[in-house]
Amino acid sequence: MKLNAGILGEIRAKYGEAFYLLDSVQFRENFCELKSTFSKIYPYFNIAYSYKTNYTPRLCKIVNELRGYAEVVSEMEVELALKIGVDPKRIIWNGPIKNLKVVEEFLLQGGIVNIDSFEEAVSVKTIAERHEEHILNVGIRCNFDVHDSVLSRFGVDVDGRDFIKVVDCIKNTENIRLVDLHCHFAKRQIEYWPARAEGMIDIIDRIGMIPKRVDLGGGLFGKMEDSLKEQFTSIIPDYTDYASVAAGAFAEKFGNMVDAPELLIEPGSALVGDCMKFAGTIKTIKCVRKKYIASVLGSQKNISMPGVNPPLEIFAMGEKQQKYEDIDLVGYTCIEADTLYKGYSGTLACGDMVVISNCGSYSLVMKPPFILPNFPVLDISNGEVEVIKRGETFDDVFRTFCF
Numbered sequence: 001m002k003l004n005a006g007i008l009g010e011i012r013a014k015y016g017e018a019f020y021l022l023d024s025v026q027f028r029e030n031f032c033e034l035k036s037t038f039s040k041i042y043p044y045f046n047i048a049y050s051y052k053t054n055y056t057p058r059l060c061k062i063v064n065e066l067r068g069y070a071e072v073v074s075e076m077e078v079e080l081a082l083k084i085g086v087d088p089k090r091i092i093w094n095g096p097i098k099n100l101k102v103v104e105e106f107l108l109q110g111g112i113v114n115i116d117s118f119e120e121a122v123s124v125k126t127i128a129e130r131h132e133e134h135i136l137n138v139g140i141r142c143n144f145d146v147h148d149s150v151l152s153r154f155g156v157d158v159d160g161r162d163f164i165k166v167v168d169c170i171k172n173t174e175n176i177r178l179v180d181l182h183c184h185f186a187k188r189q190i191e192y193w194p195a196r197a198e199g200m201i202d203i204i205d206r207i208g209m210i211p212k213r214v215d216l217g218g219g220l221f222g223k224m225e226d227s228l229k230e231q232f233t234s235i236i237p238d239y240t241d242y243a244s245v246a247a248g249a250f251a252e253k254f255g256n257m258v259d260a261p262e263l264l265i266e267p268g269s270a271l272v273g274d275c276m277k278f279a280g281t282i283k284t285i286k287c288v289r290k291k292y293i294a295s296v297l298g299s300q301k302n303i304s305m306p307g308v309n310p311p312l313e314i315f316a317m318g319e320k321q322q323k324y325e326d327i328d329l330v331g332y333t334c335i336e337a338d339t340l341y342k343g344y345s346g347t348l349a350c351g352d353m354v355v356i357s358n359c360g361s362y363s364l365v366m367k368p369p370f371i372l373p374n375f376p377v378l379d380i381s382n383g384e385v386e387v388i389k390r391g392e393t394f395d396d397v398f399r400t401f402c403f
């Protein structure tokens with residue numbers, strides 16, 4: 001649905017002066033496009049959606065419908081995937097700290113646990129010994145240098161003694177299967193991707209076995225408006241760029257081998273970034289020592305895009321607008337630096353709606369209950385307004401406190 005003041009006005013009258021707009025149609029399209037782009041080069045490919053990036057159940061269900069995997073990093077997210085109806089065998093559990101009681105149940109259901117440390121390998125071995133009649137499926141999160149200037153704290157250093165100990169621990173335990181080799185690097189620039197693929201291929205050669213799956217993690221840029229691209233110092237790759245590097249390396253190495261591993265990536269932002277907008281209302285416009293400032297019902301905490309001016313549209317909602325130069329649009333919190341957009345020039349009035357695009361990743365899930373409960377999430381991509389998450393209330397925030 002193309003946004004206009006009429007539609008925003010109707011939504012505002014019914015759901016309040018600030019809300020998120022989810023585009024589940026775009027999410028589905030992104031999934032299919034990303035999957036087919038990689039599959040054209042390396043057919044044995046799939047996507048494990050990073051739940052934490054935006055765990056809106058509607059989105060997680062779409063991934064499951066499209067036969068993608070669920071990539072989770074906590075027992076809370078395991079519970080979510082199971083509640084949605086994801087087959088445990090299609091849930092991949094990453095993360096440095098896992099609740100061992102839940103790990104045990106999860107492994108017994110056939111779920112995949114990616115081991116992050118030697119201590120975790122020992123715990124999984126203990127679980128395996130308690131359940132000799134069950135085969136437990138594990139992976140190892142591999143930590144190596146892709147020359148991105150980051151010393152990652154995640155996973156097992158593939159050049160250290162712990163890695164050999166973890167591999168031996170798995171190999172020497174009759175009922176543990178190493179099904180997954182996994183890595184993840186946060187930097188999204190394409191220049192670090194060849195080293196990811198080569199690093200994983202190197203590990204496979206070194207341990208002398210091909211796992212069922214090789215997972216190159218997330219850390220891909222998604223689609224974005226040119227105005228946002230221009231604010232990055234690096235070039236923003238598209239799906240094809242990532243596919244030619246990552247799937248290309250796997251096609252070259254494993255080509256038509258019968259035991260070729262399934263290649264996975266774990267995107268969050270690349271799938272969901274452009275699938276959510278935030279809409280808020282301009283409440284005040286003031287001038288402080290010659291600087292104009294407009295306060296929005298909305299916050300940087302709602303959009304999670306610090307340090308950039310996000311793609312923004314202003315919708316005139318009927319009040320008389322004035323022209324402003326270099327006005328800052330700021331949030332409702334008491335944080336001085338809570339700025340949604342710095343230096344806007346254009347017409348504006350109190351009551352106008354500000355619509356910010358590209359806030360699908362790490363926004364909703366990272367919004368603290370600071371000062372206000374969160375706003376509703378609505379999906380209008382199918383031509384009507386569907387409530388995906390109702391607006392939070394006082395009770396949602398305070399029910400866990402003792403009064």
Ligand SMILES: Cc1ncc(COP(=O)(O)O)c(C=O)c1O
Pocket residue numbers: 050053071094184186217218219220266267268269270361
């Ligand atoms: C293990 C793992 N996989 C996937 C992701 C998703 O990353 P992105 O949103 O950059 O694609 C993350 C993000 O931190 C991660 O830690």
